[in-house]
Amino acid sequence: xxHPPLSIVMTHADWLGLFTHFMTLSLLSIGGAITTAPxxxxxxxxxxxxxxxxxxxxxxxxxxAAPGPNVLFVALVGWNVGLNAGGGLGAGMAGWGFAxxxxxxxxxxxxxxxxxxxxxxxxWGHRNRELRPVRAxxxxxxxxxxxxxxxxxxxxxxGHNHPAQDxxxxxxxxxxxxxxxxxxxxxxxxxxxxxxLGALGLA
Amino acid sequence: xxxxxxxxxxPGNCGCDNRAMSFLPAQKHPQPxxxxxxxxxxxxxxxQGFGGVLAVVQRELVEKKQWLTREExxxxxxxxxxxxxxxxxxxxxxxxxxxxxxxxxLVALAGMLTLPxxxxxxxxxxxxxxxxxxxxxxxxxxxxxxxxxxxxxxGLKLIGALHTNVxxxxxxxxxxxxxxxxxxxLRIRLLWVLLVLGGLAxxxxxxxxxxxxxxxxxx
Numbered sequence: 038x039x040h041p042p043l044s045i046v047m048t049h050a051d052w053l054g055l056f057t058h059f060m061t062l063s064l065l066s067i068g069g070a071i072t073t074a075p076x077x078x079x080x081x082x083x084x085x086x087x088x089x090x091x092x093x094x095x096x097x098x099x100x101x102a103a104p105g106p107n108v109l110f111v112a113l114v115g116w117n118v119g120l121n122a123g124g125g126l127g128a129g130m131a132g133w134g135f136a137x138x139x140x141x142x143x144x145x146x147x148x149x150x151x152x153x154x155x156x157x158x159x160x161w162g163h164r165n166r167e168l169r170p171v172r173a174x175x176x177x178x179x180x181x182x183x184x185x186x187x188x189x190x191x192x193x194x195x196g197h198n199h200p201a202q203d204x205x206x207x208x209x210x211x212x213x214x215x216x217x218x219x220x221x222x223x224x225x226x227x228x229x230x231x232x233x234l235g236a237l238g239l240a
Numbered sequence: 241x242x243x244x245x246x247x248x249x250x251p252g253n254c255g256c257d258n259r260a261m262s263f264l265p266a267q268k269h270p271q272p273x274x275x276x277x278x279x280x281x282x283x284x285x286x287x288q289g290f291g292g293v294l295a296v297v298q299r300e301l302v303e304k305k306q307w308l309t310r311e312e313x314x315x316x317x318x319x320x321x322x323x324x325x326x327x328x329x330x331x332x333x334x335x336x337x338x339x340x341x342x343x344x345x346l347v348a349l350a351g352m353l354t355l356p357x358x359x360x361x362x363x364x365x366x367x368x369x370x371x372x373x374x375x376x377x378x379x380x381x382x383x384x385x386x387x388x389x390x391x392x393x394x395g396l397k398l399i400g401a402l403h404t405n406v407x408x409x410x411x412x413x414x415x416x417x418x419x420x421x422x423x424x425x426l427r428i429r430l431l432w433v434l435l436v437l438g439g440l441a442x443x444x445x446x447x448x449x450x451x452x453x454x455x456x457x458x459x
Contacts, residue, residue, distance in 0.1 A: 106293050109353070192423075
C-alpha cells in the first residue's frame, strides 16, 4: 500500500486534461456514470498510462460494494491516479495531497456539467409539466424505464455465466427479488445475508 | 383542483377513468420539512444503498416518506435517466429543487455524495489490505447478487404505475418487452434505445393525449 503500482509524473497541463476529459464524460453519461467506464478505461489506462487495469477494475468493484451512488467509482479512479502521481500514502502529506487532488479533479469534472444541465432541464420540465409534449414524453418513456431496471438486474446476474458454479448466485438474486417485491424487510438484512453466504462460500 | 390544469379530465367521461387519473395535478403528500431534513434524508438513503441506491430510493421516498407517489416516481425517474449524470443524484437534485430551489438541489447533491464519498475512500484504504482474502471476495460476490435482486424487485414494483398510463396496457407491455430484449439480451447502446424507442413511444403518447382531450372537449 505504501508504494503505488505505477509511478507517474503529472504536469499542470495533465491535471487540466484529466479535468476536461471528465467534464466531457459527464455530458455523455446518460444512464449513469458507469456507462462511460469503457471510454474512461481507454483514456486513463491505454492512452495516458496513468492507471493500471487492476486499479481501474478494483475501483469499480469496491464502489459497487460500498454504500452510495455508483458514481463514486470515479472518486476511487481519481484517488488511484493521485496515488500514482504522488508516490502513494507512504510518501506522507504529499501522497495524501495528490490522492485527494485526484478525487477532487475527477469528481468535480464528472458532476459539474451533468448536474448543471440536469438542474435547468429538470426545472424547465417541471414548470411545464402540464404541456402536452412534456406529459407525452414522461408517459411514453415510463414502460421503457421500468424495463431498464429489469434489464440491469438481468445484466448484473448474467455476468456470472457458469451455470454449474454460479447457480447459487442466481438463486440468491431471484429470492432477493421476490422477498423485496412481496415484503417490507429492511434491505440491509438482505445485503448482510448475501455477504455472509458469499464469505462462507455458499454463494 | 382539477380545473387549474389543461389536461384534467373528469373521471368517467371517456370510459377510461383510470387513465384520466394521471392528468390530475400532483396530490398533496408529505414533504421534506427543511434543508437539514433534506440533507439527512438523502445521506441516510445513500448510506443504505449498496450496489446502487435506486432500490432504496424507491422504498424510502415512495413507500416510507411518501414524498412522491409511485406514478410521480416513474415520471421523475424517466427524466433523471434521460439526462446525463448519475440517475439517483439527478433525482435527488430534482426533489431538492422542487421544494427549496437551487439551495435544495445543492443540499440534496451534497447529502447524496459527501458522507458516502468518505465511506468509499475509507473502504478503499481498508480493502487494500484484504483484497486477496477469498472470504472477502466471496462476500463481494454475495452482495452483488443481492444488489441485482434489489434492482429487479424495484422494476417489478413499479409495473403497477403503468395501470394509469395513457398508452394502454398492451402498448406498455410491448415497449417494456422490446426494451428488455434490446438492452439485456442484444446489449444495444442505451442512447439508441432511448432515442428510437423513447421517441416512438412519446409520439404515440402525444397522440393518445390529444385523443383524450378531444373526447373530453366534446362532452
